[in-house]
Amino acid sequence: MIKVFVMQTCPDCVSIKQQAQGDPRFQIIDIGEHVRNLKQFLALRDNNPAFDSIRQRGSVGIPCFVLEDGSITFSQEEAFLALGNTSPLTDNDIMEEGASCSIDGKGC
Numbered sequence: 001m002i003k004v005f006v007m008q009t010c011p012d013c014v015s016i017k018q019q020a021q022g023d024p025r026f027q028i029i030d031i032g033e034h035v036r037n038l039k040q041f042l043a044l045r046d047n048n049p050a051f052d053s054i055r056q057r058g059s060v061g062i063p064c065f066v067l068e069d070g071s072i073t074f075s076q077e078e079a080f081l082a083l084g085n086t087s088p089l090t091d092n093d094i095m096e097e098g099a100s101c102s103i104d105g106k107g108c
Helices: 011-020 035-047 049-057 076-082
Strands: 002-006 026-030 064-066
Touching: 002 011, 002 035, 002 076, 011 026, 026 035, 035 049, 035 064, 064 076
Parallel strands: 002 026
Antiparallel strands: 002 064
16 A cells, blocks of 8 residues: 555645545545644654655655655656556646745745
8 A cells, every 4th residue: 555645735735635535555644634644744754865855945745655665756657656557647637837835836
């Protein structure tokens, strides 16, 4: 099972959450839903070198996929490939221009 860390107010997470919801191969963990989810994500983010460049950029690091082997990716395509599938992302799922959850408006 792939853990997917998301947040309801993150534009990058919206389509991923919709696509993975109901699929038993994914466990959706919304970090804004409960403090225990946030703590689980922060423990991962604070201690895993996969987040080094994320932290340096001042980004949050969501959506975040923890694959079955424990490796971390921030790419939906890599997560779906790990399951032997291609990403179901379509042009309609791409985040609208200007939608962002970062302070500078450049991404999430």
